Every structure is written in C-alpha cells, then in structure tokens.
Amino acid sequence: MNSAVNRDRTLPQLEQQVQTLLARERRNLSWVRFRERGIFLCLVGCGLFSLLVTGSIIFVLASETAKFFQFSEVTLSNFFLSTQWTPLLGNTKSFGIWSLISGTFMVTAIAMLVALPLGLITAVYLSEYAPRRVRSTLKPILEILAGIPTVVYGFFALMTITPLLQWCYSGFNVYNAMSAGIAVGILCFPTVCSLAEDALRAVPTSLRDGAFGLGGTRFDATVKVIIPAALSGIISAFLLAITRAIGETMIVALAAGSRAQITVNPAEEAQTMTGYMVQIAGGDVSNFGIEYYSMYAVAFTLFAITLTLTMVGNYIRTKYRETYD
Amino acid sequence: MNETITEPPRGSDKNNRATHDLQNAPTEPTSRMDTHEAAQADVPRSIIEMKNLSSWYGSFQALNSISLNVRKNKITAFIGPSGCGKSTLLRWVNRMNDTIPTARATGSLHLGDLDLLGSGTDVVDLRRRVGIVFQKPNPFPKSIFDNVAFGPRLHMKLRRSELVDLVEWSLRKAAVWDEVKDRLNAPALGLSGGQQQRLCIARTIAVGPQVLLMDEPCSALDPGSTLAIEELMNELRDQYTIVIVTHNMQQASRCSDETAFFFEGSLIEMNDTKSIFTNPNSQKTEDYISGRFG
Numbered sequence: 001m002n003s004a005v006n007r008d009r010t011l012p013q014l015e016q017q018v019q020t021l022l023a024r025e026r027r028n029l030s031w032v033r034f035r036e037r038g039i040f041l042c043l044v045g046c047g048l049f050s051l052l053v054t055g056s057i058i059f060v061l062a063s064e065t066a067k068f069f070q071f072s073e074v075t076l077s078n079f080f081l082s083t084q085w086t087p088l089l090g091n092t093k094s095f096g097i098w099s100l101i102s103g104t105f106m107v108t109a110i111a112m113l114v115a116l117p118l119g120l121i122t123a124v125y126l127s128e129y130a131p132r133r134v135r136s137t138l139k140p141i142l143e144i145l146a147g148i149p150t151v152v153y154g155f156f157a158l159m160t161i162t163p164l165l166q167w168c169y170s171g172f173n174v175y176n177a178m179s180a181g182i183a184v185g186i187l188c189f190p191t192v193c194s195l196a197e198d199a200l201r202a203v204p205t206s207l208r209d210g211a212f213g214l215g216g217t218r219f220d221a222t223v224k225v226i227i228p229a230a231l232s233g234i235i236s237a238f239l240l241a242i243t244r245a246i247g248e249t250m251i252v253a254l255a256a257g258s259r260a261q262i263t264v265n266p267a268e269e270a271q272t273m274t275g276y277m278v279q280i281a282g283g284d285v286s287n288f289g290i291e292y293y294s295m296y297a298v299a300f301t302l303f304a305i306t307l308t309l310t311m312v313g314n315y316i317r318t319k320y321r322e323t324y325d
Numbered sequence: 326m327n328e329t330i331t332e333p334p335r336g337s338d339k340n341n342r343a344t345h346d347l348q349n350a351p352t353e354p355t356s357r358m359d360t361h362e363a364a365q366a367d368v369p370r371s372i373i374e375m376k377n378l379s380s381w382y383g384s385f386q387a388l389n390s391i392s393l394n395v396r397k398n399k400i401t402a403f404i405g406p407s408g409c410g411k412s413t414l415l416r417w418v419n420r421m422n423d424t425i426p427t428a429r430a431t432g433s434l435h436l437g438d439l440d441l442l443g444s445g446t447d448v449v450d451l452r453r454r455v456g457i458v459f460q461k462p463n464p465f466p467k468s469i470f471d472n473v474a475f476g477p478r479l480h481m482k483l484r485r486s487e488l489v490d491l492v493e494w495s496l497r498k499a500a501v502w503d504e505v506k507d508r509l510n511a512p513a514l515g516l517s518g519g520q521q522q523r524l525c526i527a528r529t530i531a532v533g534p535q536v537l538l539m540d541e542p543c544s545a546l547d548p549g550s551t552l553a554i555e556e557l558m559n560e561l562r563d564q565y566t567i568v569i570v571t572h573n574m575q576q577a578s579r580c581s582d583e584t585a586f587f588f589e590g591s592l593i594e595m596n597d598t599k600s601i602f603t604n605p606n607s608q609k610t611e612d613y614i615s616g617r618f619g
Contacts, residue, residue, distance in 0.1 A: 131426070206463035210525070212424060214476040214532060215453035224475070229466050 061303060064296035071290045079297065085260035085271075087291045095294060097301055099260040103177065103270035104302075107252055110181025110266060111188055111245040116238055118185075119192025126193070127200035128222045139194075146190035154254030157183035162255065171267050175257025178266035183251045188241040195240065199233025200226055232320035239313035243306050249274040273302045372397040372536065372566050373418060378432035380413055382425065387413045389590040390432065395536075395583075400558060400567045402581035402598065404574060406613065409587040411570045415538050417441070418568065419455035420448045436536070453480055456529035460541040462521035464513035464528075469496075469505050472513045472524055476532035491531055499527035500557045519550020523557065530565070537561065539569040543576065555580045574614055578602045586610045 068074060073093055082096030122142075126135050162179040165172045172178065203226050211221035227234065257269030258279055271279075280295040371394035380388035388410045395401045403411035413422065420441065422428040434441040436455065453476070464472050473492045477483060483491065492509075496502040501523035505516070513524055522542060529537060539558075543551040558567055558580055571577050577584050578598055585595035586607075594607050605611045612618055 204463075206459060206461060207465060209421065209424065209457075209459060210463045210465060210528075211475075213419065213421060213452055213457040213459070214479065214528065215449045215451075216475075216479055217449055220479055224479075225465050 058303070061296055061300045064293060065300040068290070068293035068297045071293070073290060074294075083262050085276075087294050093290070095297070097298065099262050100271060100273045100276055100298060101301070101305075102262045103252075103256065103260060103275070104246055104272040106177045106264070106266060106270050107181045107184060107248075107256055107272055108242060108245040110178060111184035111248075112238075112242060114182055114185025115188035115192050115241055115245070119189050119237070119241070120196050120234065122189075122193045123196035123200055124222055124227070127197045128218060128226065142190045142193055145186070146194070148187075150187060150248065150250040151254070153183045153187050154251040157251055157255035165267075169267070173257065173267060173269055175255060175259075175269045176267050177256055177270035180252045180254075180256035180270075181266065183255060184245050184248050187248065187251065188245050191244060192237050192241045195237035196230075196234045199230040199237065202233065203229045232317050235320070236313045236317045239309055239316070243309050243313075246306055246309070247274060247302065249278060253278040273298050370397055371395060372437060373568070374433075374435045375414075376433045378414070378417065378430060378434055380410070380417065380422070380428065380430040382413075383427040387590055388430070391592045393585055393592055393595050395566060395568055397566050398562060398564075399582040400562050400569060400580055402577035402584045403568065403570045403587060404572075404577050404584060404613070405587035405593075406618065407572070408589075410590040411585075411587045412540050414587070415540055415568060415570050416457075418536070418538055419452045419457055420446070421452075421457060423448060453532045454534050455536040455538060456532065456534035457538040457540065458522070458525050458529055458542045461545050462518055462525050464516070464521050464524055466512065466514055468510045469513045469516070469524060470509040473528050473531050476528060480532055495527040495531040496524075498530055498561065499523045500553065500560070501527060517550070519546050519553055522546060522550065522554060526554075526557065530561070534565065536566045536568065539567065541570050541572060544572060551576070574602075574616075586613060588613070 069076065069079075074095055079095050079097055082094050083098055084094035084096045085099035086092060086094045126138060130138065157179045158175075161182050162172065162174060162176065165176070165179055207225050207229060208221050211225045216224070252272045252275045256272060256275055258271050258275065259269040260271040260276065261268070263270065276298055277295050280291060373395035375394075376392045378388060378391045379386065391410075391414060403415060405411050413428075416422045417430055417434060418436070418441065422430070430442055432442070436451070439451070440446060441451065465475060467475070470492055473495050474488055477488060477491055493502065493506075496505060501520055504520055505511075505524070513521065516524060522545075526537075526542075543554050546554065555576065558569070561567065562582075569577075569581065581598045583595065584598045584601040586593045586601065586605075586609075588609055593609050594601070594605065596606070601610065602614055605614065
C-alpha cells in the first residue's frame, strides 16, 4: 500500500488531481435510497416474523386448550383443585394440574439450590478475585459446560447421579426428583455464572476504589458494594435460570420418572409438566383424544408461569437498575 | 511502633470528639482561627517522607527517584502536566496502587514511623489513616446516610446513636450537612456533582484519617462547587494533612501551602507555594506555570 505513494510529489500537483476526483465522483443517490428502503423493509420483516411466530404459538395453545376443556370429563374445578393427575387411567381419569406443577417446582427448587449459590460464588470469584490467567482458563471451560446437550445431562443423572444417591441412601427410586434436579442445576449453573459475572463486572471500578480507599477488604467491597450495586443483574440472572429450569425437558423426561404426584420427598418419582408433554407427544396415546388435548392445557399452564416470571424479571430489572454515567 | 502516629480518633475517644465538635460547630470562626494560628506557630513537622521513590507499571517507569516531605497540617499541591506521575505518587501513599497488578515501587516511603512500602504493612489500617478522594465523585449506590456510615461500619462497633452522631459530624465537617440533612435516606446518586464530591469527603473523614489525599477533586465540577471544595479544604487543614493533585494552577496557588512540580516522572522542584509561583528556581517550572506548555 505504502509503496504506491510517490513521495516526491508536491502539494499543488496533488491538489489538482484531488479536485478532479472530488468533482467527478458522486454516489449514486437513487440506488442508495433504494438500498436503504430495502434494508428497512427487511428489518421490519424480521421483527414482524418473530411477532407472528409468538402470536401463532399462543393462538394454537389457547385454542387447543379450549378444546380440552370442552370434554365432558374435564372441569375447571377438577383441573385447578384436584390433586390427582391420572389422564391415562381408563375409568378414573383425573386432571389435577397441581400434581405436575408440584413435580416441576420440586425439580426447579432442587436445581436452584445447586445453581444459584454455585453460580453466584463462581461469578464473584471470576469477577473480583481470580487473576486474569485463571479467568481466561475457567471461562471457556464453563462455556463447554453450557454447550453439552441436555440429553447427555439426562443420562448423566440416570446413570451416575442416581446410583450415587442410592449409594448414600438406599430409599432413592431409580427415577427421582433429586437426581434430575441436580442435573438441571448443573445445566443452569453456567448461565447463572456468566450473567451474574457480566453484572458484577459492569459495576464501575470507581466504586471498588471507593470501598478500598475507605479501608475495605476485597470481601467488604464485594459483599457491601459490588453485589448490591449489581443486584438487578444478578436477580435477572436468577430468574432466567429459574425459567430455564422450569422449561427443561430432556433431563426430567429421562431421570425424574413418569408418575405425577404431590410430594415433598425428593427420593420419589416426580413427573413434571414438560415430562408429561414428552410422554404424550412421544406417542403413548392415540391422537386427538382427551389425553392429547390435555398436553395443550399443560403447555398453556407452563407458558403462563414462564411468562409471569419473565415479566417479574423485567420489572425487577427496570426498578432496581442503577445507572452510572 | 504504629502507636506514635496514631493519636487521632479511635473507638470511643473518637465519638467524644465527634460530639464535642457537634456542640461547638456553630460557634464563631475566631476560635478556629486561633488554633490555626497556633499550628502555624509550631515548627511544622513532616508526616509523609519519601526518599528515592521510583515506581513502575510493568516495564514503564512512572516515577523516577522522588524525594520529598509533606508537612503536617499543611495543604501540599502536586502539579504537572498529564502523565507526569503525580497521581501515581499520590496513590502510593495509601497503597491504592495495590489494585493494579503490574504496579511496583522501590525506595522508601514513610508515614510517621510506618514503612508504607513494607510487605507487612496493613493496607486496611493504612487506608483508614490515609483517606482518598477521587477525581470523579464515586458515591456508592446507597443512601446518603449509608454512604457516610460505610467506613465506620467496617472499622468500628458503634451504637446507632453514636453512628448517627458521627455521620452528622462528618457531613457538617464536609460542609454538605445543610443541603442533605432533610433527605439522609435519599439515594446519594441523586445529589449534584459538587454535593456528591463533598459527600465523598465526608465519607472519607468519617473513619478518622490523619491525611487526606485528593486526586484532582474538582476537575469534574463546576466553578461554584470547586469554590466550595476549596473553602472546605481550607477549613479542614487544621485537623488534617491534605495532599491535592491538580491540573489547575490557579487552584494550587489559591489553596496550597506548598507546591511540588513534577515533569515526566521526576520532581522538578518543591517549595512553598508563593515562591513557586512568583520565583521558581527551574526554567521548566516557570514555563509550566506561565502556561507555555502542559
């Protein structure tokens, strides 16, 4: 590039060439306007597409759910008040959604007991304590963890965690909520860690300096200044992890079992909402019967729960966000 | 050996002083003048002494064999063009440079009898005794009260009423009390820049330091707030030794007793402020203060 520069030229010589250039070269404005319009339409199209997809999914869920409630065996009070979920028992079908919600919540609770403390502590270590070299080694490893297919976690739960649990306490069922919960927790851990670390690192260095300058230790600075300042980000990381755990399917389908029941015993089988949908969609029943439509009712319930959580997350994020200039 | 220079506020002693000051706060300014005069009469002794202090960031040498003394209860100004090392020097005095992994220093730096560069030096205690105010006001995203109470809560076990007294005392000393007394529980980030900076000064003096380091404390502030901070420094010099880094030569000449001029990591000259600004020894100093460069 530089070899093309003729260093012996004088400014007046260049002056004339450049003036000719400037006079000659014009952007093709009509083409530019056309292109801008095309790009704009493309972007609007993409935006509308996501809206359309979301809208149609909600529409299908709602309309199929409505069909489910038109069956004479199904009543709203049975759905919301019964404690039995036995859609596959010939004569005594019962559709008490709470059995599935309880399974989902138990697995989610166990997962969060694993993922939230582990994720937050690791995030604090990576952001506040770890030397640069350690961080640059650990972060890719965490990303690998996040990239493992969930079906592998499911096998891991069934083949490794469950035998380990049974070795500790023989009362554990082959399919149990604890094993699935731990695996979902490990699955959510990188998400929590990475989002919480982003939130912690977004806290300006001047606040750390302020805490150190007052004689605070690193722990003082972290616990009393940095974490409170990053709280909105940390909470939204938690809520995202909860949403992810509630919707997690493959692990619970493999490891949590297929008996829906209201129990607080994590050693027992606990079918979740997603687990039930896999069971039905996987072909255990003939199409277009009441069991088939029950899948949509469950899906709609799940959607309502995750939507609520997302909205709560957004609310918390905007309410507690600290802005620094 | 630490005890020799740890005369000011510790534990309950501190609170006695705090309440005492609160009661006397609205008295006529003459009493304050008296103490100031008395301090002037004493032979001022050095509180910070450095000899052949050099400092590096990685392989870049930021300070080149600095030797100077900062005298007790004086305002000392460090001036010089950007990148001359004055902030680096300031940040060694309370070891804020420890937060930069590549920073290191050789030579000697003492606060009274305490060897500041010694590996055994407890930086937590040091920073309690040598407070720092930064260029950009950096209040924590907490209430005004909690900002000032932050340091005391780390270092002392106070009853609620004692803490309230200490916070009021600090805010009064920092000349921001009247503006915030009705909204102590409001978020500190809602204050104006000048108020935030005075809040940061209050937060710093609440732990009872002997020395206040100020790293360009007014460069992000408007002229009115700058004036308020300068008046405040003048008020505080009776009780504290103040070292201020500034780009603003008028500020140095207005409010400091002694001035040190740095250039490219070296101390060019240090003298009482009047001499530096009227009759500098070095040509470089004269060029800088007369605005010929920098």
